[in-house]
Amino acid sequence: xxxxxxxxxxxxxxxxxxxxxxxxxxxxxxxxxxxxxxxxxxxxxxxxxxxxxxxxxxxxxxxxxxxxxxxxxxxxxxxxxxxxxxxxxxxxxxxxxxxxxxxxxxxxxxxxxxxxxxxxxxxxxxxxxxxxxxxxxxxxxxxxxxxxxxxxxxxxxxxxxxxxxxxxxxxxxxxxxxxxxxxxxxx
Amino acid sequence: xxxxxxxxxxxxxxxxxxxxxxxxxxxxxxxxxxxxxxxxxxxxx
Numbered sequence: 001x002x003x004x005x006x007x008x009x010x011x012x013x014x015x016x017x018x019x020x021x022x023x024x025x026x027x028x029x030x031x032x033x034x035x036x037x038x039x040x041x042x043x044x045x046x047x048x049x050x051x052x053x054x055x056x057x058x059x060x061x062x063x064x065x066x067x068x069x070x071x072x073x074x075x076x077x078x079x080x081x082x083x084x085x086x087x088x089x090x091x092x093x094x095x096x097x098x099x100x101x102x103x104x105x106x107x108x109x110x111x112x113x114x115x116x117x118x119x120x121x122x123x124x125x126x127x128x129x130x131x132x133x134x135x136x137x138x139x140x141x142x143x144x145x146x147x148x149x150x151x152x153x154x155x156x157x158x159x160x161x162x163x164x165x166x167x168x169x170x171x172x173x174x175x176x177x178x179x180x181x182x183x184x185x186x187x
Numbered sequence: 188x189x190x191x192x193x194x195x196x197x198x199x200x201x202x203x204x205x206x207x208x209x210x211x212x213x214x215x216x217x218x219x220x221x222x223x224x225x226x227x228x229x230x231x232x
Contacts, residue, residue, distance in 0.1 A: 014207075018206060018207050018210050028199055028206050029206050029207075032205065032206055108221040108224075108225065111217060111220060111221045111224070112214065112217040112218060112221060114217070115191060115213055115214070115216060115217025115220065116210075116213060116214060116217060118189065118191035118192050118195070118213070119191055119195045119209065119210060119213035119214075121192045121195070122191065122192045122193065122194065122195020122196040122198075122199065122209075123195055123196075123199055123206065123209065125192070125195075125196045125200075126195070126196050126199035126200040129196075129200050130200065
């Protein structure tokens, strides 16, 4: 158990170290470590955890770490995973605070941050595409066979997108409506 | 920098390159760009 908790802690410490961009940018990092490298969760289980994390209050990165830790090693797992995920950011924020205060007008610092923002955006798009294909096809890869696509999932996705972008509905309301539609459509 | 968005997407989603390598690569490209800009500025009278 101690070995598992230590592995969990160092895995999330590593994830925290590379989670530049925060929020959604952490998803591909957690996915790579938890699904691909350690095999603690299947891709489907991981996607379900992301969905639950989005529905719960608090930052997505922390919620996901807590849920993954909980799924792997109950409450001790959730604790070490959450602490591991935030520890590097916490230490780096303290160290870099003075540096950025002193050099905030320096063009080179701004350019480096701009580059890292672009990289985060690409990773977020990649995480979004992975979740999209898992939901639509049941696999993280693009499928060219139309019959593989889940039409109910596509319809709920289209409704959510329309409700969020055009109707400007509250995301919590959209989640609740999608959940109710899912309950009836899949039962 | 704008090209970095699709490049990162392709590297992560299609080529499945380790995310840590992508982040380190992006940081190095950003540093390289900064160095090039500074060099250009120094050369301009």
